[in-house]
Every structure is written in structure tokens, then in C-alpha cells.
Amino acid sequence: MGPEQNIILEGRGVSRYFGALAALSGIDFSLYEGEILGLIGPNGSGKTTLFNVIVGVCRPSEGKVFFEGRDISGMSPHRICQMGIAKTSQIVQPFTRMTVAENVLVGAMYGGGLPQKEAWEKTREILAFVNLDKVMNTPSGKISIPERRRLELARALATSAKVILLDENMAGLNPNEIEEALDLLRAIRERGVTLMVVEHIMRAVMGISDRMIVFNYGEKIAEGTPREVAENPSVIRAYLGDKYA
Amino acid sequence: MLIQAIITGLLLGGIYAVYSAGFSLIFGVMGVVNIAHGDLVMLGAFTSYWLFTLGHIDPFLSIPFSALTLFIVGYGIQRLIINRVVEAPPIMSYICTFGIHLIIANLALRLWTADYRSITTSYCGSHLECAGLVIPYARLATFGMAVVMVGGLYLFLNRTDIGRAIRATAQDREMARLMGVRANHVYAMTFGIGAAITGVAGSLISSYFVIYPQMGLSYTVTAFCVVVLGGMGYIPGALLGGLILGVLESLTATYWNAGMSSALTFFILFLMLIFMPAGITGKGIVE
Amino acid sequence: MIQTPPGRAFTLPRKAVLLAAAVFVTLILVPAFCHQGYALRLMGMIFMGIALASCWNIMSGYTGYIDFGPAAYFGIGAYATALLMVRGGVPFFLSIVLGGVVAVAFAVPVGLPTLRLRGAYFAIATFAFAEATRQAVLEWDRVLGVNFFQGSHGITLPIGPTHQFFYYTFLVIMTVLFVITYLVERSRMGYALKAIHEAEDAAELIGVNTLKIKIYAYAISAFFTAVIGGVDAYWLTYITPNDVFSVHITIKMVIMCLLGGMGTLLGPVVGASFLTLISEPLWARFPYDYLIIIGVIIVLVIVAMPKGIVGTLLEWKVDSRGT
Numbered sequence: 145m146g147p148e149q150n151i152i153l154e155g156r157g158v159s160r161y162f163g164a165l166a167a168l169s170g171i172d173f174s175l176y177e178g179e180i181l182g183l184i185g186p187n188g189s190g191k192t193t194l195f196n197v198i199v200g201v202c203r204p205s206e207g208k209v210f211f212e213g214r215d216i217s218g219m220s221p222h223r224i225c226q227m228g229i230a231k232t233s234q235i236v237q238p239f240t241r242m243t244v245a246e247n248v249l250v251g252a253m254y255g256g257g258l259p260q261k262e263a264w265e266k267t268r269e270i271l272a273f274v275n276l277d278k279v280m281n282t283p284s285g286k287i288s289i290p291e292r293r294r295l296e297l298a299r300a301l302a303t304s305a306k307v308i309l310l311d312e313n314m315a316g317l318n319p320n321e322i323e324e325a326l327d328l329l330r331a332i333r334e335r336g337v338t339l340m341v342v343e344h345i346m347r348a349v350m351g352i353s354d355r356m357i358v359f360n361y362g363e364k365i366a367e368g369t370p371r372e373v374a375e376n377p378s379v380i381r382a383y384l385g386d387k388y389a
Numbered sequence: 390m391l392i393q394a395i396i397t398g399l400l401l402g403g404i405y406a407v408y409s410a411g412f413s414l415i416f417g418v419m420g421v422v423n424i425a426h427g428d429l430v431m432l433g434a435f436t437s438y439w440l441f442t443l444g445h446i447d448p449f450l451s452i453p454f455s456a457l458t459l460f461i462v463g464y465g466i467q468r469l470i471i472n473r474v475v476e477a478p479p480i481m482s483y484i485c486t487f488g489i490h491l492i493i494a495n496l497a498l499r500l501w502t503a504d505y506r507s508i509t510t511s512y513c514g515s516h517l518e519c520a521g522l523v524i525p526y527a528r529l530a531t532f533g534m535a536v537v538m539v540g541g542l543y544l545f546l547n548r549t550d551i552g553r554a555i556r557a558t559a560q561d562r563e564m565a566r567l568m569g570v571r572a573n574h575v576y577a578m579t580f581g582i583g584a585a586i587t588g589v590a591g592s593l594i595s596s597y598f599v600i601y602p603q604m605g606l607s608y609t610v611t612a613f614c615v616v617v618l619g620g621m622g623y624i625p626g627a628l629l630g631g632l633i634l635g636v637l638e639s640l641t642a643t644y645w646n647a648g649m650s651s652a653l654t655f656f657i658l659f660l661m662l663i664f665m666p667a668g669i670t671g672k673g674i675v676e
Numbered sequence: 677m678i679q680t681p682p683g684r685a686f687t688l689p690r691k692a693v694l695l696a697a698a699v700f701v702t703l704i705l706v707p708a709f710c711h712q713g714y715a716l717r718l719m720g721m722i723f724m725g726i727a728l729a730s731c732w733n734i735m736s737g738y739t740g741y742i743d744f745g746p747a748a749y750f751g752i753g754a755y756a757t758a759l760l761m762v763r764g765g766v767p768f769f770l771s772i773v774l775g776g777v778v779a780v781a782f783a784v785p786v787g788l789p790t791l792r793l794r795g796a797y798f799a800i801a802t803f804a805f806a807e808a809t810r811q812a813v814l815e816w817d818r819v820l821g822v823n824f825f826q827g828s829h830g831i832t833l834p835i836g837p838t839h840q841f842f843y844y845t846f847l848v849i850m851t852v853l854f855v856i857t858y859l860v861e862r863s864r865m866g867y868a869l870k871a872i873h874e875a876e877d878a879a880e881l882i883g884v885n886t887l888k889i890k891i892y893a894y895a896i897s898a899f900f901t902a903v904i905g906g907v908d909a910y911w912l913t914y915i916t917p918n919d920v921f922s923v924h925i926t927i928k929m930v931i932m933c934l935l936g937g938m939g940t941l942l943g944p945v946v947g948a949s950f951l952t953l954i955s956e957p958l959w960a961r962f963p964y965d966y967l968i969i970i971g972v973i974i975v976l977v978i979v980a981m982p983k984g985i986v987g988t989l990l991e992w993k994v995d996s997r998g999t
Contacts, residue, residue: 225883239874250871253864255883299882422796473979480742485978491971613800649819652811655804662801663789
């Protein structure tokens with residue numbers, strides 16, 4: 145089940161500066177339909193910035209992002225979401241005083257563009273899929289951390305996204321929970337959703353990604369299969385320092 | 390006439406800067422938009438007024454008294470009331486300070502009637518004349534005091550232990566608490582210091598402006614403008630914002646119409662918020 | 677928060693509908709049996725308070741954006757109605773609707789930039805807008821040398837009809853706003869408003885055009901605030917900028933809503949009734965200490981009951997059920 149060769153999301157020369165600081169410089173990337181692409185790199189290497197540029201939270205200073213061949217750079221986040229790209233955040237932001245189901249409903253109605261009745265059906269289907277149906281009527285501020293992580297995914301899925309960007313969706317989970325989370329990601333891929341994953345838990349991201357891109361200081365330093373990346377000297381240098389290279 | 394208008398504006402702006410610095414401090418540290426701020430100006434002004442009327446103490450000499458009085462008032466307000474809502478959504482503190490405004494302004498009205506009052510000192514008519522410009526001594530002295538006060542507050546925040554504790558708490562309440570800072574005490578100190586410097590402004594104002602119990606709200610509004618101009622929560626910005634606003638108001642009043650000057654003030658405030666929310670200095674807190 | 681079972685979002689408990697209908701019919705019949713001018717006037721004022729608080733609730737209660745400038749729209753509505761009636765001879769009901777339209781014409785361009793601001797900045801910007809409008813109306817004639825708004829001299833409207841007329845007018849407006857709030861709360865828009873309140877960036881990321889939703893809420897709020905301003909101008913028969921653009925109108929709206937409970941359907945009803953009913957006797961008994969007492973009540977409510985009356989009751993209910 146290797147990746148098909150259909151490019152769904154593409155970045156050309158994407159740069160983003162904050163004042164004099166280059167958070168991203170001249171990144172090219174391609175995301176193939178149906179694959180799981182892992183992004184790794186030390187803290188502050190530009191992964192989260194790249195996600196923010198893709199979903200429109202910040203504009204690229206230079207370069208362009210194309211989704212299904214259309215230039216989406218500079219569009220507003222809600223527009224990009226409606227087109228089919230969703231993102232889960234590193235810091236979960238549930239609508240705490242709304243129930244779990246209502247959280248997902250907002251995604252289905254607005255991101256997915258469904259009328260309220262169909263949106264409820266979709267919501268129930270997705271809550272069952274991510275195994276949150278038992279807490280659907282609980283206020284989302286009162287559910288556990290793994291449940292909150294799954295709620296973030298559920299909201300993204302409810303928007304009928306074709307591409308989902310996951311920003312450290314496994315942070316704070318124990319090894320068992322990580323295994324469950326990985327199974328869920330595989331199941332999401334089975335639904336035909338393409339995934340781009342930023343993760344610090346190396347074993348997890350290595351195990352699930354078809355391909356990986358490695359960032360350091362806002363630049364792409366390596367790209368390839370997990371094995372190729374793991375053996376790449378510049379990657380080892382970035383992670384472990386010069387003497388190991 | 391132009392230079393005269395600018396000088397008048399600068400002298401006025403100095404006063405704006407002092408009480409706006411207090412407003413800015415309170416907002417910067419606690420995120421509280423203190424609607425009762427102008428009432429603290431009023432209390433400072435009346436402290437000086439009564440000390441002058443009953444005790445024949447010159448308003449410049451009564452400054453320490455009004456600073457102390459207002460420090461106590463401010464500390465008490467924060468400790469007893471605002472500390473309870475500081476963690477709540479911001480609307481709570483806005484409305485709470487509005488309630489405090491109603492209480493202070495109307496108590497003052499009951500105690501001192503709605504009369505307009507002013508202090509007539511022996512030197513109030515004397516002024517400096519040079520090159521055809523008229524500069525009243527009292528205003529010049531006030532301006533000097535104003536600059537010293539804002540500078541002093543800035544140094545206080547940067548050079549003293551309590552000042553550092555205040556800034557640390559402003560940046561990260563949880564972290565400050567872990568480092569042993571008592572946030573409730575620091576907040577009360579902050580409000581107390583903000584109120585004290587505002588009381589000083591009140592004393593300065595009493596030396597040449599008409600004062601009355603209901604004067605507060607318009608001073609609060611000016612403080613909004615000054616602080617937004619200079620950058621919310623950035624103390625030196627209050628000085629810059631105060632001077633700019635003073636000059637602008639003075640120029641519109643001279644060349645156009647005094648009523649229009651406040652409409653213009655609001656218009657500028659509105660535009661600033663939209664286009665430069667961090668103020669002219671760009672150092673204000675932006676949410 | 678009342679839970680809606682999925683898929684049944686459009687149905688309302690039968691009892692609640694019957695109760696609401698019964699209250700409405702009773703209120704329609706009251707003037708037939710009660711001829712006391714004072715009682716009708718007081719009821720009319722309560723209805724106006726509820727309507728005003730509902731306007732503020734639709735915008736600020738649900739989104740958490742604190743609008744400190746609704747007095748601008750109240751004043752715009754009052755002046756538009758007064759000028760249309762006096763200068764243009766336009767009938768009253770058409771005038772108030774046109775007043776609402778004028779308010780929307782202001783609200784959209786004002787809302788577009790200001791609704792991008794967050795927190796205290798939005799509050800101060802809207803406040804500045806309201807004060808700027810008041811000053812502009814006050815100084816317009818003098819600065820431009822015309823005779824239009826008549827500055828602080830104010831405008832006198834045609835003598836209005838009886839208290840009964842205003843009782844019914846405000847009853848209708850209040851009911852319309854109540855129904856709109858109910859519908860908004862259950863609609864797509866209601867969910868979006870609440871999502872904006874809780875986590876605006878997250879809402880934007882899952883496809884909510886947050887700016888558009890906020891503009892809608894702001895414009896609806898401005899429209900009805902202006903309509904109410906127009907009716908009140910006719911009731912007062914004499915208006916000046918300092919009355920109808922007063923910051924006290926804003927504050928009253930905020931406090932009524934906060935007392936009752938922000939972002940709840942019944943909050944404005946409870947808060948406005950409570951505030952109007954305690955204000956009247958207090959005002960009559962202690963004319964000089966009245967505002968001090970109101971100040972103390974505000975502070976006490978904020979400190980002791982930050983969720984408002986309805987919010988606190990709902991919380992008790994939820995806690996007693998156990999979640």
C-alpha cells in the first residue's frame with residue numbers, strides 16, 4: 145500500500161520571517177494522496193510554522209502553497225478548512241462549555257458545510273469512529289487528556305477534510321495510549337484521509353510514516369523513507385551533535 | 390499662537406501622562422481596565438483641596454498626603470474587591486470597577502455637593518513671559534513634577550525588589566507564585582502604587598483646574614486615549630501618549646473648536662486601536 | 677447548559693411553549709384590566725430593559741466580545757426616528773425601522789475593523805466609537821454652521837400616544853427579540869457564536885468564518901438597539917445627544933445582562949426585570965443615595981454571583997443532577 149503518485153498538497157519555496165528571524169526558509173514539499181508524511185526536527189525548527197502557513201493562520205512571507213493544484217496561500221483559515229485541510233493543535237482547544245458532540249457538530253456544520261440534521265448524523269458516526277460516543281453529552285472541559293486528543297481529531301474529521309495536519313497529537317499520552325492513537329491514525333488513513341504528522345515521539349512517527357521530512361533551523365535537511373532518514377548523517381548531526389555524525 | 394498652543398498642550402500632556410501611567414500600570418499587570426480611575430484623580434484633587442482650604446497647605450506640599458491616602462484606598466480596593474475577580478473573565482473586572490466608580494463618585498457628591506471648586510494660591514496669576522509666550526509658573530512646576538513622577542515609576546519598576554516582583558507577576562502569575570511572590574499582595578501593591586501616582590496627578594490638577602465630584606469619568610476616558618497612544622501597559626509610553634494627546638487637544642481647541650477636540654480624541658483612539666493596537670511605540674501589550 | 681439530544685435540536689419542551697404563550701397572552705390582556713398609568717409605564721420600561729439587554733446578549737453574551745458602545749446605536753436610532761418624523765413627516769413605525777437600517781449601515785463598516793480586536797481593545801474601541809458619535813452629533817451644527825441635529829438644544833418630537841401604546845410596542849419588540857435569541861441559540865449561528873466565545877482560533881480552524889458571524893451578531897444587535905432607541909425617543913418626546921448617547925445606557929444594558937446571566941436565553945429577562953424593579957423603589961426612597969446603592973449591588977453581584985442569577989441557578993441544577 146505505497147503512496148499513490150498523486151500530489152494533493154504542495155509547497156514551493158515557502159518562507160516565513162518573524163522580524164529578522166527566519167522560521168522557515170525556502171521549503172519545498174509534496175504530499176501524496178493517501179500517504180502519511182512525518183515531519184520531525186528539534187524544537188523551533190519550523191514544523192509548527194509550516195503547519196500554520198498551510199492552514200492560513202499566518203501568510204507565507206515568500207513562496208506558495210497549492211492544494212489540489214489551487215494556490216491557497218494567503219487564504220483565511222476557515223476557507224482553507226472548507227476546501228479540505230484541517231489541523232489539530234498542539235495545545236488542545238476544546239469549546240469547553242459545549243458538549244463533546246456539539247464540538248464535533250460545529251466542525252461538521254461549518255467545515256463540512258452540512259445542514260444541522262445531516263451534521264448530527266455525521267457527528268454520531270465520527271464519535272463512534274474515534275470511540276468518544278460514550279462521552280458525547282459530557283461538557284468537553286470534563287473529559288480526560290486522551291479523550292481531548294481524540295476530540296481534536298474528531299473535529300478535524302467532521303470537517304470532511306481530505307488532508308489532516310496533526311501537530312503533536314500524542315503529547316502527554318502513555319505508551320498504551322500511543323499504541324491506540326497510532327491504530328486510530330491508520331484507521332483514519334483507511335478512510336482515505338491524507339495525513340501530515342508532527343511528532344516528537346520518534347518511535348511513533350517512524351513506525352507510522354510512509355515518508356519523512358527533517359527540519360532544522362527552518363530548513364529542510366533531509367527527506368525520504370523513515371529508514372533513509374534515520375541513516376542520514378546530517379539528521380544524526382542535528383539531533384545528536386557533530387561527534388556522532 | 391502655534392508655539393503657544395504647543396506649549397500649553399505639552400504642559401497639559403504632562404498631567405495626562407501621570408495618571409495615565411497609573412492606569413497603564415494597573416492594566417499591564419492585572420489586565421484590569423479601571424473605569425474608576427478618574428475618580429481616583431478626583432479623590433487626590435479633593436485631598437489637596439481640603440488640605441488647602443482647611444489647613445492652608447499648598448497643593449504642591451500636600452502631594453505626599455494625597456499619594457498616601459490614595460495608596461491606602463487603592464490597596465484596599467484591590468485587596469477587598471478586585472482580587473476576587475482578577476481570575477474571572479475580564480468583563481467582570483470592568484463592571485466591577487464601574488460599580489466602584491458609581492460608589493466613589495456619588496459618595497463624593499453626597500459629601501461635597503456638585504459645586505465646582507478651585508484653589509486660589511498666591512502665585513496662581515504669576516507667569517513667565519518670554520518671546521511673547523505665556524507660561525504660568527504653576528503649570529511649569531506641575532509639568533516638571535509630572536515628568537519626575539513617570540520617570541520615578543519607571544525606575545521603581547525596574548530597580549526595586551517590589552518593582553521586579555510586580556513585573557514578574559505581570560508576565561507570568563503562576564511562575565511568580567512558584568518563585569515565592571504573593572500574587573494577591575503584589576496586585577494590591579500595584580493597584581496601590583497606581584492609585585498613589587494618580588492621586589499625585591489629582592493634587593497637581595487641583596492647583597489650577599476646576600474640580601468637582603463628577604469629574605472622574607472624563608479623566609478615565611482621557612487615560613484610555615493616552616495609554617492606547619503610548620502602548621497599553623508600557624509606562625514610558627504614557628508620557629509620550631500624554632504629550633501627544635495634550636498637544637493635539639490644544640491645537641484643535643486653538644484652531645477649531647474645543648468641543649471638536651474631544652470628538653477628535655475619540656476618533657484618534659478608534660483609529661489607533663484598529664491600525665496600531667500596540668501604540669506609537671509599538672511596545673504595548675496586544676492580546 | 678441545557679442539553680439538546682442530537683437530531684432533536686428543533687423541538688422545544690411542550691410545557692415551555694405553553695408557559696411562554698400563557699405569559700404572552702396575559703401580558704397582552706393586562707392593559708384591558710389595568711388602567712393605572714404608573715403600572716403600565718413601569719411594565720413598559722421593564723420590556724424595554726429586557727429588549728435592550730437581549731440586544732447586548734445576542735452580541736456580547738454569546739461571543740464574549742464586550743461591546744461598550746451600544747449607546748451609539750441607541751442614539752442613532754433615536755435621532756434617525758426624531759429627524760424622520762419631525763423633518764420628513766415619516767410615520768412612526770416606518771421611522772423606527774429606518775432608524776434600525778441606518779444603524780446597520782454604521783455597524784457593518786465599524787464592526788469590520790473593530791471585531792478583529794480582542795479583549796479590552798474591542799471594549800475600548802467600541803466605547804470610543806460611541807463617545808465620538810455623541811460628540812459629533814453634539815458639535816455638528818456648530819462646526820458646520822448648519823441647523824440639523826441642533827446640538828445640545830435637542831429635538832422635540834410630536835407628542836406621543838399613551839403609555840399603553842408604548843407598552844404594546846415594547847412588548848412586541850421584546851417578544852421578537854426573545855424568539856430571535858431562542859432561534860439563534862439553536863441554530864448553526866448559535867453554535868458558532870458559542871464556539872467563538874470558547875476558542876475563537878479553534879473555531880476558525882474548523883471552518884467557521886468567525887468575522888462574518890461576529891458581524892452578523894453585531895449588526896442584529898445594532899438594528900434592534902436602534903429600533904428601541906427610536907421608540908424611546910418618541911416616548912420621551914425630547915432628546916439630546918447627552919441623553920440618548922449616554923454611557924449610562926450602555927452600562928445599563930451590560931449590567932442587566934450580567935445580573936441575569938450572559939449568554940443565556942432567560943438572563944436578560946431576569947436581569948432587566950430585577951434591575952428595573954429594584955431601581956424604581958430605590959430611586960423613589962433614596963433619590964440621593966440611589967447610585968451609591970446601585971454601585972454596591974453591582975460590586976456584590978460580581979463578587980458573589982459572577983455567573984448572574986440564571987447562570988448560578990443553572991449551575992446548581994447541573995451540580996444537583998451530578999455530571
